[in-house]
Amino acid sequence: MKSERSPRLDHDGAERLAIAALGFLSSDIERLGRFLSVAGIGPETLRAAAGEPGFLAGVLEYLMQDEDLLIAFAEETRTRPTLVAAARYVLDPEAGED
Numbered sequence: 001m002k003s004e005r006s007p008r009l010d011h012d013g014a015e016r017l018a019i020a021a022l023g024f025l026s027s028d029i030e031r032l033g034r035f036l037s038v039a040g041i042g043p044e045t046l047r048a049a050a051g052e053p054g055f056l057a058g059v060l061e062y063l064m065q066d067e068d069l070l071i072a073f074a075e076e077t078r079t080r081p082t083l084v085a086a087a088r089y090v091l092d093p094e095a096g097e098d
Contacts, residue, residue, distance in 0.1 A: 010090070014056075014087035014090035015056055017079065018088075021059050021073055022059050024076060060091065
């Protein structure tokens with residue numbers, strides 16, 4: 001019996017997931033406020049920041065640091081939490097390596 005494997009997550013797929021995560025954060029003013037505070041940016045610079053290298057990986061990293069938030073995102077988007085970690089790695093494979 002042949003096992004079915006999920007297709008590998010490519011860079012575009014990882015970006016789409018990160019953009020969905022940003023949308024999830026933006027859908028609630030309190031969640032967005034906490035994220036912006038941690039990211040050190042204001043709402044007026046969010047769009048510009050989103051185009052910066054590493055920003056989308058940072059969005060996923062932010063989700064991964066709060067299990068409740070990660071689970072809420074995963075449930076809302078029907079995404080496995082492990083996919084968030086995989087996407088984070090695809091977007092910035094060298095992060096976390098010392």
